[in-house]
Amino acid sequence: MQKYGQHFLVSESIINQIVDAALVLRAENLVEIGPGKGALTERLIARGEKNFTVVEIDPEMVSYLHKHLPPQAGVKVVEQNFLRADLSQLAPQPTLFVSNLPYIDAAAILDKTLAWPFFQAAVFMFQKEQALRIRAHAGEEFYGPLSVFSQLRAQISPICKVSRGCFNPPPKVESMVLAFQKRASWPVPADAWERFKKLVNAAFLHRRKTLFNSWQLCGYDKQKIQQALEQCGVAPSARAEQVPPETYVRLANLL
Secondary structure: OOOOOOOEEOOHHHHHHHHHHHHHOOOOEEEEEOOOOOHHHHHHHHOOOOOOEEEEOOHHHHHHHHHHOOHHHOOEEEEOOHHHOOHHHOOOOOEEEEEEOOHHHHHHHHHHHHHOOOEEEEEEEEEHHHHHHHHOOOOOOOOOHHHHHHHHHEEEEEEEEEOHHHEEOOOOOOEEEEEEEEOOOOOOOHHHHHHHHHHHHHHHHOOOOOHHHHHHHOOOOHHHHHHHHHHOOOOOOOOHHHOOHHHHHHHHHHO
């Protein structure tokens, strides 16, 4: 494992499936996050992509990319932690993001890209369990805040499963690649998103309690909770994991 915990993707089959999905979702801008030694980068170039940006945190990998990427491809290599990057420095055009995401920061990176006004699509690799959380529906084992926040902002499709042997060095877990496409409209206005996130996180904070009790423990008004649940047709005994994303939007508008 390298200094920044990289697991380099070496499977030609998985690389091709990621690139195939990215080319289907092609947008005016392309940004690759954490390219490492450029396995995806080189394949994107080979498939005709030019003049795109890669953001890499590791200075050794940045040096490697400068030496090995063909200059005629016009790839801009940015040495930076993506989570600290100012996305307003990118061209204000629909953007496709591609990445074999670092497991530890995957949820935060996904949130940052989905929140960017010019997000158009993404093809991201996650730890398998996290991918299951992103795609889970209400009532399923892995359903939680990450499911709600992801599904309200994007249509999500599975691309492929990735075994540990597809990496060097192999990670301890299996992975999964998902594709994201921006929804035509967001049910939660941008200026209300943080308030909405707070409400959903509060709902799941006390998983063994009902939604009503969990919100009450987090300081929400008892009468307003009762009225909101009744208007949305949610049983007083319902728990957070039983409520679908769209219903959380309706509840948030009433609380």
